[in-house]
Amino acid sequence: MSLTPQAALAELNQKTRTISHLYSCASLLGWDERTHMPPKGGLHRAEQLALLAGMAHERTVDPRIGELLDAVRNSSLVADPYGDATVIVREVSRTYERAAKMPQSLVEEITRTASLGQTAWEEARAKSEYAIFKPWLAKMLDLKKQEAEAVGYQDDPYNALLDDYEPGATVATAETILTQLRAELVGLLDKIRGSSRRPNLNILDRPYPVDRQKDFGRLCSEAIGFDYQQGRLDITVHPFCTGIGPGDTRITTRYDDKNLAYALFSTLHESGHGIYDQGLDPRQFGTPLGESISLGIHESQSRMWENMVGRSRAFWVHFFPKAQRAFPEALGTVTLDDFYFVINDVRPSFIRTEADEATYNLHILLRFELERAIFSGNLSVDELPAVWNEKFKASFGLTPSKDSEGCLQDVHWSCGYIGYFPTYSLGNLYAAQFFAQARLDLGDLDAMFARGDFAPLKEWLRTRIHSQGRRYRAADLVQRVTGKPLSPAPLMCYMNAKFGALYGF
């Protein structure tokens, strides 16, 4: 019986939908593990997740998918380069081929090493003893080199890893743009360092009762467009967002009863991720047309809502009076401008996740540079801590006093997430370029924010980005939405204007 291209496409969609449902079950189990699971539920949860992952993987490499892809690929269904069938073939092929090239033994070894390596890293970080983590890092690097060789690459093995997180990105393009960014950032930070203005940090370091923080955070996240009919906000240790599926997107945060910014900006950040997931086309669930594009594009949404919206003066024109009513003891006598300044305080610090908007990308650039060096063998795992500290001093003017505030601070490498860090900076660049275009298209965004109206921006993002699924790769999307290739100019323009006004240059 011959298979029509239409029938092949329908069967293919059904197969990828089943795989997505399995991952979606795993997402709920993962969310529960980090928010609600009882302390002793971990062993059983690991077995549940291993079973689901195994079933999903088995279906991902099902040779029938290859046959179906061929049947669609060689038909008139793929005439339009951005048509539904073309996108589906392009993206499913990518996943299928990558998975099919990975030996099962390598997949299992990476999974096992990530699990054990993460445990070792936790101990190493807690004790600030790099030696505990070093053999695991060496082993993971070796495995990830094997992965790059197995899946193949152009020019540089690092591209094989970067492409897994940011399809279509290459180390050459990323390096070009991030090197430009570094030069400009150094200039900006020099100007800030030269300013005599500094915010009053004490404003944030006051009692902010957690119950009221919860209400206020929810108020803000709902106002910017996170839909609680289709989502939840829970407490966890390391905040994350997880899209369970259509109608169910979950964000998390954590509270410090002495610091308002700590939970609030993480809530806005995760809301940004959540708004993206809630904007995906539910009818396309389980096909590439119902999935997010890349880590970098996802991060662009979270950083835009967290920083470009949530740390804007206009946002606080609307919300500061509400914050004063919610926290009269802490904020009753504070002015809007003093508050706006303190949430935009810029100063070099050791920990990436606590960094301000202006220094954040320097943290990423350091990691990008070091992970390429260590992955290529130009830097040995023995040298890593010393070189980290030396480079950190060069960028930030500070030297970490221990490795837990240096090269041991991030979990990523222990999990095998090499090639992941640059997506954070790409996300910031995408965000600024999209945001600048939204200002052009929508007019006075500040006036909208000042009256609490975030719907036009959300709708603009939904139409152009969220609802498109993976129709365009990140670079194509940027070109289509903004009419230009990705550049550091919009981000630097935004930061120079913002920090120039705050610091007076």
Add this chain to the structure above:
Amino acid sequence: MSLTPQAALAELNQKTRTISHLYSCASLLGWDERTHMPPKGGLHRAEQLALLAGMAHERTVDPRIGELLDAVRNSSLVADPYGDATVIVREVSRTYERAAKMPQSLVEEITRTASLGQTAWEEARAKSEYAIFKPWLAKMLDLKKQEAEAVGYQDDPYNALLDDYEPGATVATAETILTQLRAELVGLLDKIRGSSRRPNLNILDRPYPVDRQKDFGRLCSEAIGFDYQQGRLDITVHPFCTGIGPGDTRITTRYDDKNLAYALFSTLHESGHGIYDQGLDPRQFGTPLGESISLGIHESQSRMWENMVGRSRAFWVHFFPKAQRAFPEALGTVTLDDFYFVINDVRPSFIRTEADEATYNLHILLRFELERAIFSGNLSVDELPAVWNEKFKASFGLTPSKDSEGCLQDVHWSCGYIGYFPTYSLGNLYAAQFFAQARLDLGDLDAMFARGDFAPLKEWLRTRIHSQGRRYRAADLVQRVTGKPLSPAPLMCYMNAKFGALYGF
């Protein structure tokens, strides 16, 4: 290659473990659906659950299971009638053969009818319009008759359904024992009706702040032995307990800020279910040796902790001073004896789930009688409401004013749970017979409860019942643990003593 019985058993255990893991994932999804899922997550959740159920079913009827069962069944591994391999073969065969006999079309039709029928029932109950539910009930009865014919039975088709919930039970044995119970209950209720003593109901109908109820309920459930390192307590609409797997058992309740008993006894009830699940052998997860025996035995654990422990005077000797401290406004001037009386108030009422210990089983007996009549065709669906009301009047001296407080009150029939109700009464009978034996074995339980020591009872139950898994069928277990076959005597003896003291006869 010939399969050794040992290898066959190992493969069989691996297969049933995988099935159990799939159900375990579904359990977490089901728990989440009823506790945390956002309002619009329902459609996607239904698809996730359908996928998992389909995968589990496919594996349950895998012909390879039949081959493995044969290989073990015809070996020396099954020499001991209660040995591990024998129990595994007995119980897996039962599930496998039942599933294999059910035509896939019938399974799907029952699933569909249950889903639509439950929606119809919800509307019918809300409007108290039996006509809305009647066609769905008729259809479900027809499908359940087909199920009975498909799976086969001895003597009475109803046995095929009852056996699904209470393996080994038959309508003949259940009817014999429940008819005896009815006669004795009528006598007990006559005596209570004849007493002039009545508790002061107003004691429970006072403000009990929900936050403090949560703390107090948790205190009590933890004291009786529910382990929060391996479990959680959440809020839901209809309380339930779900065992996710080893180390993870979840109970739920709901609060009324004007009534202490409402949440507290449901918490103790679900804790009893939870203590059973937490007492299963974790090494046997996924085999019949790590599973609970039957609905009736499960219910015996919940009812024992709720009623025989939680509504005992000795329990409140320990907890009443704590309750007075937690709720000084409501209980500050109440005496222990007045409190003990009001939580054991007996009076006829329409709604089963709100019934007291003494009248509860009459509600079950009514349903058992009517569902047999309607299933056998001796009663038509047209006649059901009138006959319900007539029989209810005969048992309780009251006539329901509307069907929502009569034959429309329970969800069970809409879901196809026919043969389920008698397990509630069997559970009460098992509970009393076990509890009487525990008193004999352990000595002065009241003295233990009065000092807050529930560990000996929990340990007694764990050793004899929980950790045994499905090694014994319910009737065997009763015989082994108590040395006698099941009888209504222990329950009536317990109730006559308790209510005789309270009501003065």
